[in-house]
Amino acid sequence: MLGGGGLVAVNVYASATEGGWDQRSAQNQNAQVLSAPTVYCPDVGSRLTDVPDGARTEVDGELARLDQQIAGAYRQLSESAEAIRQNAGLADQAIMNPLKEQRAETLRRIGDALGRAGGRPQGLDVLAACTLRSTGQGGEQSTAPQAGGGQAGADGATPSQGAGAGAGGQGGNGPVTADYADITTVQPNVTAPPERSGGSTGTFSSSCGVNANGLFNSDNVIVAPGVSNGAHHFHDYIGNQSNNAFAGDQDLANADTSCADKGDRSTYYWPVLRLQNGKQERDADKPGGGTEGNAGQIVTAKQVTLTFEGNPTSKVTGMPRLLRIITGDAKAFVNGPANANASWSCTGFEDRQLRDKYPLCPAGSDVVRTFRFQSCWDGRNIDSANHRTHVAFEAADGSCPTGFQAIPQLVQRIVYAVDAPSLDDGGRTVPLFAVDSFPEQLHKPVTDHGDFIDVFDDSLMRTMVDCINSGRTCGAGAAEPPPAQSAEPTAGQTATPVTPPPGTASAEPSEPSEPAVSSEPAEPSGSSEPSVPVSAEPSEPPAGAPATETAAPSGLPRVYASASPRKPGGGDISRPTQRPETTTTPSAAAVVPAGQESPSTAAPADPRTQPQAVQGGLAATGATLWPAVFGTLLLAGGFALLWRTRRNSA
Structure with a gap:
């Protein structure tokens, strides 16, 4: 088998290097x-x-x-x-x-x-x-x-500069290798405005899941209401479950929500992240998907946190119901950086943020997208013609522009378990990842953006404002401890992935007072992210017992391989109730050191001491012959390839 397989492999490699399929495909x-x-x-x-x-x-x-x-x-x-x-x-x-x-x-x-x-x-x-x-x-x-x-791009170059060499992504229009940067080479660049007397220091959190149920479409109800495929790229949605271009205010108010607190029916959405791995989603031939250069496997976030923060210089007032806010610019690569607000980093390195590059994270560290929304409101309008002028960012000292008042600031943090792509071969070994974009935006990281529509119940909004202004920590997501971040690995060490606490990944928390109504399926008991009380101390093994290994979570990204369409031609694709692949954590009794076989409760008899008839019948004996048969076929195939190669070269 080894000889035949080796001969086949050598001939295939020789054919490829002499202008065979691989080389032609690359060309x-x-x-x-x-x-x-x-x-x-x-x-x-x-x-x-x-x-x-x-x-x-x-x-x-x-x-x-x-x-x-x-x-x-x-x-x-x-x-x-x-x-x-x-x-x-x-x-x-x-x-x-x-x-x-x-x-x-x-x-x-x-x-x-x-x-x-x-x-x-x-x-x-x-x-x-x-x-x-x-x-x-x-x-x-x-x-x-x-x-x-x-206009210049976010890196100071015009959009016709700085793309660099490398692969152009599965859709043929980006990303390229120059769109990535090693996060460990970035200097810390995050500073927070100083808190002043009279500020609001509390936080309010909402827990709305990670879109594990796969609610996607290429609409944009804020920018293009009533227009199917108005975004020309696909969005993840959490919170409100009636999100499409045709949803009116009453539709949003009456909708179901994926949030743990059913008083939050707000809409939270952002462009999906895809692996450029050659695999096709069901939108591969749909508007907003593959027909517009958005190709590859959609990655489900590992964790999403939604935190509403206060203002360093003043108390906050409640958001008006149905307030629309867009942060960032989906066309920043063409328009320039004036409205860009992309922010990329890695767990353990979030004191350094990238605006115009995707991060290359070290082993054990996950990719993080952070959106800090505008937190100053003009006091009159829930939207504006360009969807920007009715809200504004606070100044460096935390103050709002004249005529504007402070509102709770939504900080949206999305974490993905994706590996750093292999740039030396254009992502062939480890695939590139990128956000969906308008076709002409080339999947540039600077185009990242987030959208929000406030559909909080009035009573819950009052609770949020009171919590923030009184300096407390509240909300359905407040019971979740902040996500542990892996420290920067030192030389010779590899950072260990951190198991998220309960509720921070795909498992959805439910309210204790009533059954949770959610469109997201329940987490299977064999999840790779076990729900473990934070306060629980690890149990000590009995004296003299060998130390057991804990199953490490899979390093593979959480992805869905397919989606099922909900309406033709336009871009609404909703997934069935699938879950990412899970790894069952073995019990202590089942875990054995690497390289050893699992112990058996009864030792089998030595087959050498048994008669041949006891060792197996005709079927069992024939089963042991298949390697020789397979090896013979490989050897014959190898010689056939060798003859064909020599004949072609002659």
């Missing part, structure tokens, strides 16, 4: 990556800072139409990449010029809607033209100046 993949076209258009929504209420619905619909037009042009460019390489003028003639005309017509309708409401802006027509860029070797090369003034 084809690189050709696709290096030629992947992208579309850059001025962001119209960010320019519309004041839209009258009477025109807002129509304007929102037209803004969503602009995004659909860009996505359509991107698909055309991807499908026509080979023809465009042969005829550079084809892109302008067949795609970019028609796109400009479509955008001009849409911008005219936006202007008309604003004009009827008494506020037609000037200069909308200059936002119609877009530019085309394609990825070139060693970096992204632009075929035209950037539209909208050439």
Whole structure:
């Protein structure tokens, strides 16, 4: 068997290195990556800072139409990449010029809607033209100046710089190896504003799970209400379970929730994280998924914490019901960093945050995404035309802008058990990971963003405000201890993964006073994340008993391999009640030192002292012959491959 297998392996390797399947596949993949076209258009929504209420619905619909037009042009460019390489003028003639005309017509309708409401802006027509860029070797090369003034990216480079060489992801439009940075090389850069007299120091936590039930869609009810696939990328949802583009305020108010406290029906959502591992979700051929460059296996978070904090300089007031907040900018790679608010790190290293890089975490450390939402409100509006001007961030000293008042600040922390990708081979050995994005945003980490709609019951919001202003720690998630963080491993050591406390992973806490109603399935008893009381002390082994090993949690990411669609064509994909694979922790009696066989209660008789008939019948004897048969087949196959290789080379 060894001889035959070795001969087969040698011949397959020789064939690959001589221009066989592997090399050709790599060349084809690189050709696709290096030629992947992208579309850059001025962001119209960010320019519309004041839209009258009477025109807002129509304007929102037209803004969503602009995004659909860009996505359509991107698909055309991807499908026509080979023809465009042969005829550079084809892109302008067949795609970019028609796109400009479509955008001009849409911008005219936006202007008309604003004009009827008494506020037609000037200069909308200059936002119609877009530019085309394609990825070139060693970096992204632009075929035209950037539209909208050439704003810089988060790293100070324009979007046509700094991509670096490397794989372009499963979707062919990113990420690239230059999008990652070793967290251990980053200097601590987190500072908190000093607390002052009169501030609010309490915290309120809500526990809403990790979306283990798999509620996904590519809608965006805040930015594109009533528009299917308005986000052009998939979102994870926790909390409110009626999240889609067509959910009205009453739908959200009446919905079920995944939160432990049923008074929190708020909507929390963010772009999914995917492994670029070649596997396909069921959205591989759906809008918002694979057709727009969002490909790979969706990873379920290991832990999600939702904490509402106070203000260093003042008391907080309650959020208005149905307040909408978006933090970060899904188009920051094109728009520039003005509204970017991405924050990436690793457990054990959260005093250092990355804004425009994905973190490479050491062994035993998990990837962390943190969103700190705006915490100042204008006191009047639950939303604004560009979904930003009704809320603001506090200043460095913690104060709010003039005319704004402090509200509880949502801090959202999402943890993933994903390994650092292998950059030297473009993620072939250990896959790259990246967030979903608009097609032209190339899965850049700076585009990370989070969305929130306040659907707290009024009484629970009052409880939150009182808790924060009185300096207490409250809420359904408050009983959970803060997640233990692995220390930075020293030379020669490997950090050990930390088992999360109960309620912080996929297990959902239930209220003691009434049965918990949740759309998330119960955690199986054999979970790899056992629920252990925090105060319990480890039991000591009996005197003289050998020390037993504890089963370490699997280092594999928690992923779902498939999803089941809920509605065609648009992007709502909901998963069946699956759970990630679990590892059953063996009992102490079943655990034995590595390399030894499990002890048996009765020692078997020595087969050498038994007659042949007792050792096995014809079937058992035949079963011992299969290695020789298999080895013979391998040997024959190896010689056949060798003859074929020599014949081809001759």
